[in-house]
Amino acid sequence: MLWVFVAISSAAAFASVNILEKITLTRYVPSFAAFTVITGLFQLPWVVIIFLINPPEAYTLFEWMIAYLSGVCTGISLIALFYVVQAKEVSRVIPVYTSAPIFVAILAFFFLSEDLSMWHWIAIFCTIAGAGAISYDARPGNDSYSLLIPFFIMVAASAIAGVGFILNKLVLDTMDFWSFLPVRNMGLATPTMLLAVRPSVFKATIQALTTRRSLGIILLNEGLMVPFAIFLTMLSVSLGPVSLVVTAQSSRPLFVFFFSSVLSFRRFGVLHERLTLSTLLTKIFSLVLIVVGVAMVSAL
Numbered sequence: 605m606l607w608v609f610v611a612i613s614s615a616a617a618f619a620s621v622n623i624l625e626k627i628t629l630t631r632y633v634p635s636f637a638a639f640t641v642i643t644g645l646f647q648l649p650w651v652v653i654i655f656l657i658n659p660p661e662a663y664t665l666f667e668w669m670i671a672y673l674s675g676v677c678t679g680i681s682l683i684a685l686f687y688v689v690q691a692k693e694v695s696r697v698i699p700v701y702t703s704a705p706i707f708v709a710i711l712a713f714f715f716l717s718e719d720l721s722m723w724h725w726i727a728i729f730c731t732i733a734g735a736g737a738i739s740y741d742a743r744p745g746n747d748s749y750s751l752l753i754p755f756f757i758m759v760a761a762s763a764i765a766g767v768g769f770i771l772n773k774l775v776l777d778t779m780d781f782w783s784f785l786p787v788r789n790m791g792l793a794t795p796t797m798l799l800a801v802r803p804s805v806f807k808a809t810i811q812a813l814t815t816r817r818s819l820g821i822i823l824l825n826e827g828l829m830v831p832f833a834i835f836l837t838m839l840s841v842s843l844g845p846v847s848l849v850v851t852a853q854s855s856r857p858l859f860v861f862f863f864s865s866v867l868s869f870r871r872f873g874v875l876h877e878r879l880t881l882s883t884l885l886t887k888i889f890s891l892v893l894i895v896v897g898v899a900m901v902s903a904l
Contacts, residue, residue, distance in 0.1 A: 618837075619698075623864060626690075629689060633812045671783075672790060676791040681768070683795060695861045706898065708766045711767065738890030854899045
């Protein structure tokens, strides 16, 4: 059962990546657009390395375009993710974003003629209910839904990521993974790096990459943690059944919640998420719904 440990470790690693992204966006790279550009830039070395080690095989133009568009969808969803993460609590944002398997199931039902059982629909309802509950932020004296717009942005981002997953599935039925990956990475880099056409974003990007402290945490996260988390994911898939691996990895929001809560204690003061009893209970209840729903959709 080594794959279980590796899959859960990959969920914890990606949770660490999300926490470091939040810290970077609030302390070191205050421009979400500049951080998004940097994320796209870090895709390009992998494109060159993979092409050199494993020259791509011959495929049709249509297959190349599907691989590229799958990356574009991921890039667009990341732009929305970083935009919301910069301003809102990461423990509220990530659970909604990681509900993409729900949208994959719905899209597959309509466009790939895949069947959804009664349990699938129950799982979808649980996930949507949990996402809605965790996004409600009624503060004392404030009757507004302060996360309503960000919630819909994250739902849209998750749905776009789901489209990317569907395109991945379509093209990987015929395309070799190592031929697919660099083209997908180029697609991811395209919308993220296009943000640099704005002079202010370009200037902020250069400043972040030439400042020692910001460059250090960027290299730690994008250069070390992200590849490590991806490696653990690929290793877990190679060791165990993919449906159960994805189910185990759906525990990522739980790790995000735990890490963000610990780092919000006054003793650490790294993050500043609210730790009132009602807030924590709401998050826990919502996370259970989301994780159970995503796990059911992935495993059934």
